[in-house]
Each structure stands twice: as structure tokens, then as C-alpha cells.
Amino acid sequence: MIRRLFVVSGILCGAILSNLHAQVANVKKNSDGISVSIRDGRESAPQTVRLQVISDKIIRVTSSPDDTFSSRKSLMVVDSINARPSWNYSEGNGFVTLQTPQLRATLSLSSGEVTFVDKSGKTLLKELKRDACAFVPATYSGDAFYQLQQAFLSDPNEAYYGLGQHQNGVMNYKGRQVSLSQYNTEVAIPMVISSKNYGILWDNYSITKVGDVREPQPLSTLKLYSDKGEPGWLTAKYTQTKSSIPEIVRAESVIDYSYLKDMKNFPDSFKLANGKVRWEGSLESPYTGLHYFFLKYAGYAKIWLDGKLVTDRWRQAWNAGTVEIPFHFEKGKKYPLVIDWNPDGGESYLALKWQSPIPENLKNQFAFQSEAGDQIDYYFIGGNNMDDVIAGYRTLTGRAPIMPKWAMGFWQSRERYKTQDEILTTVKTFRDRKIPIDNIVLDWSYWAEDQWGSQEFDKTRFPDAEQMLSDLHKKYNTQLMISVWPKFYEGIDTYKDFASKGWLFTRNIQDGRRDWIGKGYHNTFYDPFNEKARTGFWTLLNNKLYSKGIDAWWLDATEPDIHSNLDVDTRKTIYTPSLGSSVRYFNAFPLQNAKAIYEGQRAANPNSRVFILTRSSYGGQQRYSAATWSGDISSRWHDMKDQIPAGINFSLSGLPYWTMDIGGFSVERRYERAQGADLDEWRELNTRWFQYGAFTPLFRVHGQFPFREIYNIAPEDHAAYKSMLFYNKLRYRLMPYIYSLAGKTYHDNYTIMRGLAMDFGGDTAVASVADQFMFGPALLVNPITEYKATNRSLYLPDGQGWYDAYTGKFLQGGKRIVAAAPYERMPLYIKAGSIIPTGPEIQYTSEKPADPLTLYIYTGQDGSFELYEDEGVNYNYEKGIYSTIPFAYNERSKTLTIGRRAGSFPNMLKNRTFNVVWVTPKKGVALDFKQSNIKKTVTYSGEQIEVKM
Known part of the structure; x- marks a missing residue:
């Protein structure tokens, strides 16, 4: 037998080339x-x-x-x-x-x-x-x-x-x-x-x-030249902006300050807090073709290659981001490189690696x-x-349960509401201003500073949590989601209880690490791989929180992020699942943690839908009624743009419920007390992000200061306020459509946020479209991700016509257009053949029944839609207790058929009123809910009826 030895990711492998023996x-x-x-x-x-x-x-x-x-x-x-x-x-x-x-x-x-x-x-x-x-x-x-x-x-x-x-x-x-x-x-x-x-x-x-799967390479594997053309390194210049310390200049062949452990590699006298770094020189590759550079960055990072700015990014110092930079090299040609880095904080990270073009045999x-x-x-x-x-x-891996109907509405959050009064005052302001809302979110640190893991409200700031919850429910018709970390401070009663039963990861305690709160506290996480620990964790939440009236769970840091910015090898040492090694189960923590809450609540209260929001997820997590948000992204246009393919690909992974921090979580200092041009950009960024967020599966605002309520972003007479209010109200008008999609997600395994390849796979032009998506079967969403843009290029998929949602103007698909995007509107198109049921104006999802329903019929092709309704709060739908009403439009006969209703549920509206609005290529109608657009009103009692155009 002959073998050829080679290396893959550091592993010595032998390919079997021939065998002199017979096959067995x-x-x-x-x-x-x-x-x-x-x-x-x-x-x-x-x-x-x-x-x-x-x-x-x-x-x-x-x-x-x-x-x-x-x-x-x-x-x-x-x-x-x-x-x-x-x-x-x-x-x-x-x-x-x-x-x-x-x-x-x-x-x-x-x-x-x-x-x-x-x-x-x-x-x-x-x-x-x-x-x-x-x-x-x-x-x-x-x-x-x-x-x-x-x-x-x-x-x-x-x-x-x-x-x-x-x-x-x-x-x-x-x-x-x-x-x-x-x-x-x-x-x-x-x-x-x-x-x-x-x-x-x-x-x-x-x-x-x-x-x-080839391993990314350090820069040193390219041929490097200094700023003076000397081969072998780049020239690194370290400058202190608020110090008389002279600039430090040194040769560097590797740029890899990825983790806490790498901080020691900076020059001894260099302080990140007031420092800047510039690398200059040239790169030469032994290959011709498309190369990728992988930049990990925190703070401000800019890179110029061959005199062109190829990336301009910012991320908060404690939570590095990543970006891929494609660049075409010609073999043997030198390309000038400049990297400017402002760490923008005392603990910041930067690393740059690369990957060669894919070899022909691997393409x-x-x-x-x-x-x-x-x-x-x-x-x-x-x-x-x-x-x-x-x-x-x-x-x-399991069906995705239907979320409670209120979860389809608007959620208001910030980092963070510090008192009971702030929570109640915020919700009251929404109701007084008639801004629709269903859920307010209480972020971390509602406990006393040294009591993380107690799940006890700090009585000095939340003197009567049960009364607060009662007021939210009964007075304001609003739910409350609360942040629950799997984290415990050493020495508190819950820590002692869990530790005595062997339910905690203990290495972080042994290593003496402290967190970032106050003086810093020793802490660790519990082990959700232990069935008894999962039960114990739920029992703690039930006794301290759920029994008081909490409606939903925000599971933060579920990667698990026991301590941020540790290298992967160190993370493995402090994460010790009881089922096996951390290497084997590295990615599964969020799955088991969600299981603890889902199974615990369903056992404690089988008649109330579980709702979980978690920062991390894994295969199968949808079966635990868990949605995921995209983590602590920055309040920057590039991060907003990146959320579009992030959310689409998450949905294409089979998990249907995704959301993000509308407006971005972490904020540049220039926005904290913004004036003039910075204030203008802050308002526009939040407006454009809000427009996009209204068409994601879950509609949620969150972030650090400045406060994220729309009335804190801009006054009522400002275009930003008007636009955000418009899209908030549009979301609620579309609730019959949206909730039907939630029903379809469970019963038919549907996906709400849809990459264009899902519905237009025969159109090769959509294969890599990363900034457009379908929201359900009807709505083509086209976010604006550039400051001061008043139009954008977009693609209308081939094979059908498209209607401008705001004017009703008809366009044929299969072409790229430049669509208008004034400040207050994001381009939104509706596919010909769509039937969109819309409801009355409401302030929260359960305010009134969805009657009358206005059906927008977008003609030009046959179309269908099934209205799904149930009780909205319990699991009776799993027993078949729900109703469906099918709608079908036939283009040839110009007829809408409202089919026979199937199923029923308690307190169902048996007699309905349907208003019909016809939208045709020759006579466009805006999606604006004006009574003058209604062309036919019919009553419906459950039997099939036909409506002619």
C-alpha cells in the first residue's frame, strides 16, 4: 500500500493511493x-x-x-x-x-x-x-x-x-x-x-x-515589505495621543491581537486607552486570483490596499467584530498596504489574516x-x-411552536430601565401618545449589585415588582420580558445551593476572574447539560420571577460568555459540561439552556405559551419556543447592512424566529450627546433601521444610551418620528397577515423571513442577493443602509409583476430598478398574485378582534392566502383548536373565492365582514387603508362565497 502524507489544519494525514489487496x-x-x-x-x-x-x-x-x-x-x-x-x-x-x-x-x-x-x-x-x-x-x-x-x-x-x-x-x-x-x-x-x-x-x-475549510494564514506567509521597501515586515507605528511618550516604531510580520492573552504583545509603554497604531508597507502574493482578508476589529479600523479604502469599521472595544475583505492579487506584484487603528478604549482587539485563492482541485x-x-x-x-x-x-429537530400573538407586536427595550417607575412611565407614555406596543423588556441588573444570580428584584429600585407587573397587564395591556443570565456570583445563597449539588462550572472561580460590575465579582455559570441542574434553574426562575407574573424570558450570554474575550482554549477550560468535554459540546449550551426554561414553564403552566429570546442558538432550538437576536452589534450603517444576510441565513438554517437590536446596541461616543450633523445621522440611522425591523419576524428596539423610544430619538414633528410611527402602525395593520404566517410556520413548517432564492430559485440573478428579502409570500423588503440615500438599486425577481406598496404602480419583474427612498419610506414591493389581509388600527394585538378585515388583492396572476386564527395565548392549537379561511384569486375569471372555514376555537368570530380592495396593473392602489379604496364589502358566516372584480 502506498500513502502520500499531507497536512490539513495541522493534522498529518495519509491519502491511500492504491491497494494491492482485493476489496473486502x-x-x-x-x-x-x-x-x-x-x-x-x-x-x-x-x-x-x-x-x-x-x-x-x-x-x-x-x-x-x-x-x-x-x-x-x-x-x-x-x-x-x-x-x-x-x-x-x-x-x-x-x-x-x-x-x-x-x-x-x-x-x-x-x-x-x-x-x-x-x-x-x-x-x-x-x-x-x-x-x-x-x-x-x-x-x-x-x-x-x-x-x-x-x-x-x-x-x-x-x-x-x-x-x-x-x-x-x-x-x-x-x-x-x-x-x-x-x-x-x-x-x-x-x-x-x-x-x-x-x-x-x-x-x-x-x-x-x-x-x-483551509486554515486562514498569518500575514507573515505573504511577502511583506516595510514602508521603506525592506523585505520581511510591515512598519508599525504606535502613538500616544495624550502623552509626551515618543512614537514607537517597530517591525511586525504578524498582526494578531485577538484576545486578552495577546494584550502583553503590545509595546511595554504603549497604552491602548489613548493610543493609535498605523501599519504601513506592501504585500506580495505568490498567487494570482481572489484573496480574502479576515479582519477582527474593535475600535476604529481602516484599511487601504493599493491606495483604495477597502474597509472602514467601528465596534465597541469589548466586543470585537469581524469582516471579510476580498482583493484580487497578481502574482509577484507589490500592493501598498496601510492600516489605521484607533482602539477607542482600554481593552481592544485587532487581527488580520488571509486566505489564498481556492486551488483548482478544491473549487x-x-x-x-x-x-x-x-x-x-x-x-x-x-x-x-x-x-x-x-x-x-x-x-x-422539532416543530417551531406558535409564539404568543403579542410577541408579533412591537417590543420596546433599552440598556437599561433602572427602576420600576421608568418601566411604568415608559409604557404610559406609549399609551398616551398612541404608539402601539405589546411588550417592554427589563434588561440585566434589576437585582442588587452584588446579587447576580439571586433572581431577586432590588427593593430600592423595584419596591413592588408584583404591582408593577399587575399594572402593566391590567392598566396598560402590556407584557414584560425579563433578562435571565445563567450566571451566579460566588457566595450568594443560590450559588451555595447550586454549588452544593454540583450544578456549577467551577474553573472560573478557581481562576479568580472578576466581571465588570462595580469592584468586579467572582462568578460562574450553571451546567444546563445536567438534567437536575436544568430543573433547579427553572425552579429558581419560577419561584422568584414567573410566579410574580413575568411573561417571557430573555436568555443573555448563552454562548456561554462566561468571560468575554478569552481565547478559545481558555474558554474550553472553564466550560465543563457534565455530559462530556467542552471540546465535544462547545456549541450546545444555548440549546440545553432553552430546554430548561421551555420544559419547566410548560410543566408549571401548560396553558400559557412560552416565549424565549436568546443571544445564541443551535440546531433544534426552535422546538423550545426560542427566538434569537443578533447580539451586541454596533450602531453603525455597516452593522445594519450586515444584519440583512445574517437574519436571512439564520432563517434558512431552519429556525424561523429572529430579531436584532433595531438601531444597534453599542454607540459611538459622538452619538451620546449628539448635536448638529451627528444628531441628524443618529436620527436617520434609527429611522432606516426601524423601517427594516418592522418586517423581521420579531419587531424589537434595543440599545445603549441614547434612549431608544421613538419620542426620545426625535420630536413628533420630525420626519424620523413620523416614519417610525408609520411603520409601527403598518406592522399592526398587517397583524392578520403576520399571525397567519406564524400559524403556517408551525402547521406547514413555513419560513417568514425568506431569502429570494426560496421563492425565485429559477432566477439565477437572486442567488447572492444579500440586501433584499421576502417577508412572507407577498412583501419584497428593500432596506436603506446608506446615510443620506434617497434611492437605491434593487432587483425585482423574474416571472411575475410587482406593485409599489405606496402607490400601487405596477412593474414587470426580471430587471434591476432604481427605487425612490425618501427619508420617511423604504422601498416596499408586493408580488402580483398576493392576497394580504389587514386589520383595523390597534394599539396592542389583543385590543379588538380583527374585524372588519380588508383584503388587498394584487391582480395579474392567480393567488392564494390562508387566514389563520386561534386563541393567541395557549397551546390548544396543538389539539386542532384553531380556524382557517382560504382565499383564492383567479386571474382569468377575475374572481376572489373566500372558501369554507375549517375548524373553530372558543370566542371565535363566527360572522365576519370582509372589505375587498382590487389592485390592478392599470389601476394602482396604495396600501394606505383609506375607505375610498374599498370596492366591495361582503359578510361571511363560514360558507364559501365568490366576489367578482
């Missing part, structure tokens, strides 16, 4: 599929491969270097999958094949490679051979496992989506690298979905690289590479479209 493969037929043992394969690593038929469209693939498979229980995949579809087995010509009515999986007996083909014979996905890099033995903290790698062959024009939420501004991950590692603003979900309508759910919890590969696991384990999910694939993901 043992095939075993099981009740749910087959397993094949390949112990002497010609071109693969020794392995046992198992194919299990889960459904007509889902096949599980497991490959182990051992003779047996792990029986370790999956945390992502539910154990209630009982259906065993029919399937056929055949063998011949060195292959075995499993076939279902929708899918065929063929396994090579010589290499173990699996190929997936749809029922029409089209190849969907093909594995590449598992060589010695597929299974590399490793250990951590006494836990033995394999480092794993699996590559697939990708079509040249294939696009990949999903993989959670990332801040790189990328929509299509073909040819890119995605790191699945939980971090504030980064959410790891190991589910990828292809433009060819299949998905891969990678059942693994360790840090995983996906796509182009059409797409791989998963995980740090730890017992075996390669993934689910292939086929489908007729992307909704089908996401339905398969939820078949495996």
Missing part, C-alpha cells in the same frame, strides 16, 4: 437501512458506513472508523421519529443502493462514498472519499474522540445558505469559509441548504468549519471539519423546494 466489504441489511464494513478498501480509510432511511426524503449517513457506532444520544435530533417509509435495496457492480419513492442513495463498496440522486435521476450530492483526514484520533480532558472531516462535490453554480447567523455580510457561502463557533453576534447552526433543494444537518456540537468542494465526535454523522434532506428541505429539518 461486508454488507448488512438492517430494519431501517444498511451498514457496510470496508476494512480493506482501495482508496478510502477503513470504516463502517451506515445508511438509515428516516423518511422518503431524509437519509442518515454515519461513518465510523470502528466496527460499531456510537449510541450517544443526539441533542439536536428528536427521539420521536417513528415513521419508517418503504424502501428498496439492490446491489451490483460494486455498489449498494437504497431507494425510496423520492430519493436514491448509492454507496460504493470500495470507497464508502455515498451519492444522492432524486427520483428524476438528477444527482443532488456526492461525497468525496474519506481518507486518513476523515478520522484523526484525539483527546481532551479525558474524553477520547476523533477530529472529523467530510467533503462533498459541489456543482460550479451551486449556492449554499444557512449555517446560522454571521456578521460577514455574505449571503451565498459557496467558496467561503464559515466558522461554527458560538460568540456574541455569531450563532452556529450546523444546517446548510443548497440552491439544488437539499440540505445537510451535521449532527455535531464541536467547533466546526464549513465550506472552504468545487464543500466540506465539514469538526474538532470532536465519535463518527461522521449527518442527515441528507431532499425536497422539491427549500420550504420542503426546512420541513425535513424540523421533522428531525
